[in-house]
Amino acid sequence: MGSGANDRSRDGEVRTGIRVGAPIESGEVCPMEQIPDSCGLVIFGASGDLTRRKLIPSLFYLERKGLLPDDFFILGAARTKMTDDAFRDALKEGVRKAQADVFDEAAWDGFAKRLSYQPTDYADLSAFRELGEVLASLDRKHGTGGNRIYYLAVPPSLYTPITTQLGESGLSQADRGYSRIIIEKPFGRDLRSARELDQHVHNYFSEEQIFRIDHYLGKETVQNILIFRFMNAIFEPIWNRRYIDHVQITAAETLGVENRAGYYEHAGVLRDMFQNHMLQLVALTAMEPPSRFEADAVREEKTKVFRSLRPIPLAHLEQHLVLGQYGPGQMIGQAVQGYREEPGVEPASQTATFAAMKFHVDNWRWQGVPFYVRSGKRMARKVTEIAIQFKRIPHLMLQAVMEESIAPNVLILRIQPDERIRLAFQTKSPGFKSCLRQVMMDFCYQEPGQGVALDAYERVLLDGMLGDQMLFVREEAVDVTWALLTPLLEAIEKDNRVPVFPNYDAGTAGPADADQLLDREDDRWRPL
Ligand code: BG6
Numbered sequence: 001m002g003s004g005a006n007d008r009s010r011d012g013e014v015r016t017g018i019r020v021g022a023p024i025e026s027g028e029v030c031p032m033e034q035i036p037d038s039c040g041l042v043i044f045g046a047s048g049d050l051t052r053r054k055l056i057p058s059l060f061y062l063e064r065k066g067l068l069p070d071d072f073f074i075l076g077a078a079r080t081k082m083t084d085d086a087f088r089d090a091l092k093e094g095v096r097k098a099q100a101d102v103f104d105e106a107a108w109d110g111f112a113k114r115l116s117y118q119p120t121d122y123a124d125l126s127a128f129r130e131l132g133e134v135l136a137s138l139d140r141k142h143g144t145g146g147n148r149i150y151y152l153a154v155p156p157s158l159y160t161p162i163t164t165q166l167g168e169s170g171l172s173q174a175d176r177g178y179s180r181i182i183i184e185k186p187f188g189r190d191l192r193s194a195r196e197l198d199q200h201v202h203n204y205f206s207e208e209q210i211f212r213i214d215h216y217l218g219k220e221t222v223q224n225i226l227i228f229r230f231m232n233a234i235f236e237p238i239w240n241r242r243y244i245d246h247v248q249i250t251a252a253e254t255l256g257v258e259n260r261a262g263y264y265e266h267a268g269v270l271r272d273m274f275q276n277h278m279l280q281l282v283a284l285t286a287m288e289p290p291s292r293f294e295a296d297a298v299r300e301e302k303t304k305v306f307r308s309l310r311p312i313p314l315a316h317l318e319q320h321l322v323l324g325q326y327g328p329g330q331m332i333g334q335a336v337q338g339y340r341e342e343p344g345v346e347p348a349s350q351t352a353t354f355a356a357m358k359f360h361v362d363n364w365r366w367q368g369v370p371f372y373v374r375s376g377k378r379m380a381r382k383v384t385e386i387a388i389q390f391k392r393i394p395h396l397m398l399q400a401v402m403e404e405s406i407a408p409n410v411l412i413l414r415i416q417p418d419e420r421i422r423l424a425f426q427t428k429s430p431g432f433k434s435c436l437r438q439v440m441m442d443f444c445y446q447e448p449g450q451g452v453a454l455d456a457y458e459r460v461l462l463d464g465m466l467g468d469q470m471l472f473v474r475e476e477a478v479d480v481t482w483a484l485l486t487p488l489l490e491a492i493e494k495d496n497r498v499p500v501f502p503n504y505d506a507g508t509a510g511p512a513d514a515d516q517l518l519d520r521e522d523d524r525w526r527p528l
Contacts, residue, residue, distance in 0.1 A: 036465035038071035038144045040135065044162055045153035046076025046087065046117065052094035055153060058457040060095050063111050067462060071143045077120040077131060087117035122161045128169035146177030149464055156186055160200055167204030182211040182464050185276050186267065190489060191482040198475055207475055211464050216277040217471040218456030220445065221415040225284040228413065228421065240365045245408065247371045248387040249281050250527045252379035254331060257353070261344030268351045270485055273375040279306065279481050282371055285386055286361045295470040299477065306480040310360040314491050321488065322514040323498055324354030326378040329506030336378065336506045350498055353377045356514035372518050378506035380528050384415040387525045398434060407438045410525045419445040
């Protein structure tokens, strides 16, 4: 944040010169750093985009930070035929791109020794038996004690065949060490398919072996929500219906569907963002303090929030849900096409790229406090944040001032892209008159000298190796969230309860109706 004089921000409020967030001397308290036990990581989908763009750059970064065990190997598996060297070369380019400013040739050469590749037909049991032999020899070579992690970086349609072959070839149960499986989202596409997938995976892996990814949970700022709420004494007493008017959770993206139409056309925003990322943010904002900062305790409290979410009344769906799809528009002065014109999208597609929803958490703490949750593609700007808007002051002592003109306090947990925590409050403007103005107290994560934050994938890969399931989604949470959303998806898709699409221009704040969903007065916080 700024260092001295006040300045007016883009949002129009005055930013104070109060300096917060600078590390206080000897103020850092850290648990012991843990290095995972020796292990081998098998990546299915090793020739794909996720492996090249995210997984390998994250593992390389972990290596450079000294966070990987000395005895560690990565075995790529995919249908493409390729040699070890061709695999390494393909990945090197991805890492070079991802870490253009800090890429180091010598470090890469050391890391590349850990990499090898095995062409694998996912439908062929004998290919998995062969994979098992390769794994056994890598295990001997690297001394990894039989510890294995299987990462499914493949389209969801391959989750079932791959887990079947892993199970039938005996690879899901380790003779020595452990076997774990990391599964990407989406986990199912509705309640029935998620349950079927779960039952299937459980035929071969126990719940302790299953790590379901929601990469949002690996974001520094998302992890900070619990630290902020429960490691400070001043916020928790006011974190309830007596003081909070409403909560707004926003994840707006400027990107469109990109080259993912094949997946997105069948998913849409509710499956892509709400069932997982958005509901996880609701849970972290609304949950009770866990007794210990441990996977079971934290995940149990989050699941209680999911169980407390009031089912959306289908008879009044429109009062709780607004859907949108972007049409052509302007992004930073450039004309961009609408969703229906994107490659691979049906010209009359009914897929929603935006949704705004009103939730209620039916428990003592949150009774009567609406949670407005919205997410969309091709929005005016990229911002993910949780805004806690507090109630108006109960009594106005300045008789000559209109009550409505005093903006209520807002606490903003900005998840990305500028990671910060901000608090809006009223102060007196300097001068002889008692004029009020809203100012922002602002803590920014990006202060120089505060250390490098781990990227979401670095965090979840590390936790997977450490066997810590806190940032992974539990079976019951998947079930309850799908149970909440499936009736809506059916109403939308089977009964075609969608507005006329497209209904917002690319580069805007979404459909106008979404604003009306927030039945608040004009003083509400506007993130877009
Ligand atoms: C993914 C969705 O899970 O999250 C994408 O499939 C979305 O559609 C992405 O763009 C957003 O993640 P992030 O980390 O860029 O906010």
